[in-house]
Amino acid sequence: EVQLVESGGGLVRPGGSLRLSCATSRFTFSKYAMTWVRQAPGKGLEWVSSISGSGGGTFYADSVKGRFTISRDNSKNTLYLQMNSLRAGDTALYYCVKSCGADCYSGFDNWGQGTLVTVSS
Amino acid sequence: DIVMTQSPLSLPVTLGQPASISCRSSQSLVFSDGITYLNWFQQRPGQSPRRLIYKVSNRDSGVPDRFSGSGSGTDFTLKISRVEAEDVGVYYCMQGTQWPITFGQGTRLEIK
Numbered sequence: 150e151v152q153l154v155e156s157g158g159g160l161v162r163p164g165g166s167l168r169l170s171c172a173t174s175r176f177t178f179s180k181y182a183m184t185w186v187r188q189a190p191g192k193g194l195e196w197v198s199s200i201s202g203s204g205g206g207t208f209y210a211d212s213v214k215g216r217f218t219i220s221r222d223n224s225k226n227t228l229y230l231q232m233n234s235l236r237a238g239d240t241a242l243y244y245c246v247k248s249c250g251a252d253c254y255s256g257f258d259n260w261g262q263g264t265l266v267t268v269s270s
Numbered sequence: 271d272i273v274m275t276q277s278p279l280s281l282p283v284t285l286g287q288p289a290s291i292s293c294r295s296s297q298s299l300v301f302s303d304g305i306t307y308l309n310w311f312q313q314r315p316g317q318s319p320r321r322l323i324y325k326v327s328n329r330d331s332g333v334p335d336r337f338s339g340s341g342s343g344t345d346f347t348l349k350i351s352r353v354e355a356e357d358v359g360v361y362y363c364m365q366g367t368q369w370p371i372t373f374g375q376g377t378r379l380e381i382k
Contacts, residue, residue, distance in 0.1 A: 184371075186319075193360075193362065193373060193374075193375050193376045194311075194313075194319065194362055194364070194373045194376075195373065196370055196371040196372065196373070199371070208369055208370075210370050211370070244318060244319070249324075254366060254371070255307045255309065255364070255365075255366020255367075255371060256309075256321075256324065256366075257309060257311070257319075257321055257364065257366075258321050258324070258330070260318040260319050260320070261318065262318055263318060
């Protein structure tokens with residue numbers, strides 16, 4: 150069974166930074182695009198960013214473009230999200246999501262349990 | 271951006287009765303390869319989302335056959351033939367045809 154385990158969330162002040170990680174196992178990581186999806190407290194799902202299996206293709210929501218950077222280390226089977234210039238509106242549970250293939254982004258067939266990011270002074 | 275509009279947003283259903291959720295997109299979801307990238311997800315209380323249906327009508331492994339997806343173009347439907355207690359939660363449609371990927375607002379299913 151595919152495993153996706155997020156970490157790195159926490160409380161950060163506005164303007165601060167955090168790096169989220171997603172440790173994966175039980176599938177060939179490099180063969181799948183990966184995505185971060187967030188969910189603000191009591192709200193719906195919002196796509197944040199996706200990355201191709203090789204890492205050569207990256208995509209961002211307008212709301213995070215220029216502030217967040219998605220990356221991956223295929224040797225460590227780990228996905229990352231570097232979040233800078235954090236705002237109160239970034240407060241959410243961040244999910245790591247596996248997609249359908251190396252350049253297939255919309256599968257979303259497996260989700261982690263999420264890591265909570267709280268931006269507050 | 272493609273806007274995904276679900277209705278209803280709240281769906282009270284009697285156990286054993288059918289339920290239906292509509293999802294409409296602001297543009298056609300047919301990609302240049304001819305495939306429609308429309309998924310449905312279930313989020314039970316306190317849990318992560320779980321994919322139920324992909325590419326409009328393909329049921330995921332382990333998903334009960336009382337769940338079905340249909341539709342085309344801009345108009346899609348998730349149907350539950352007979353609602354069970356474990357179906358309580360929020361249901362989301364999602365399009366992956368065009369960047370940015372977008373979700374519907376969610377439909378909260380509850381037992382009457």
